[in-house]
Amino acid sequence: MARNYGGKTITIYDETLNNGEPVSFSWSADIPVCFVIVKTGNVEGSVSAHLYKYECDSPVRGDTGLGAPDGKGISHVTFCWNGPEGVVPDVPLGTVMAIAAMMVAFGAYLALRKPKSIPL
Numbered sequence: 001m002a003r004n005y006g007g008k009t010i011t012i013y014d015e016t017l018n019n020g021e022p023v024s025f026s027w028s029a030d031i032p033v034c035f036v037i038v039k040t041g042n043v044e045g046s047v048s049a050h051l052y053k054y055e056c057d058s059p060v061r062g063d064t065g066l067g068a069p070d071g072k073g074i075s076h077v078t079f080c081w082n083g084p085e086g087v088v089p090d091v092p093l094g095t096v097m098a099i100a101a102m103m104v105a106f107g108a109y110l111a112l113r114k115p116k117s118i119p120l
Contacts, residue, residue: 010079014064021073024065032059033081040068041075048072056082 002011010033014026027036034056039049048069054060059081068074 008081012077016067018071018073023071023073024067025074025077026062026064027066027079028062029079029081030061031081032061033079034059035078035080036063036066037076037078037080038066038068038074039076039078040070040072 001013002009008029008031010027010029010031012025012027014024015022016024021041034054036052036054037049038052040047050067050069052063052066054063066077
């Protein structure tokens with residue numbers, strides 16, 4: 001499966017399926033990639049991810065056998081690469097505000113979360 005992102009192409013191939021869900025894959029790209037994030041779906045209330053980090057000074061254009069933690073089904077894959085030097089992406093103000101609100105909400109969630117204790 002090849003996807004095009006603004007003239008950049010990333011191809012996912014050699015998918016391994018378990019009960020119809022992808023659990024591993026390989027990829028290639030025509031751009032140098034610094035990171036790949038492979039996220040699991042919500043399994044019993046738990047979500048996790050693997051971060052595959054490549055050197056940004058010498059990024060790669062492909063890898064094989066990537067998967068989610070514990071062999072769980074993959075729900076999302078994110079590829080990260082450096083854009084051209086000196087180019088600032090045009091991001092709508094509404095998007096910036098939504099991201100800031102999510103960060104504040106997540107911080108509040110972490111602050112209010114209490115560990116469970118067992119009474120003695």
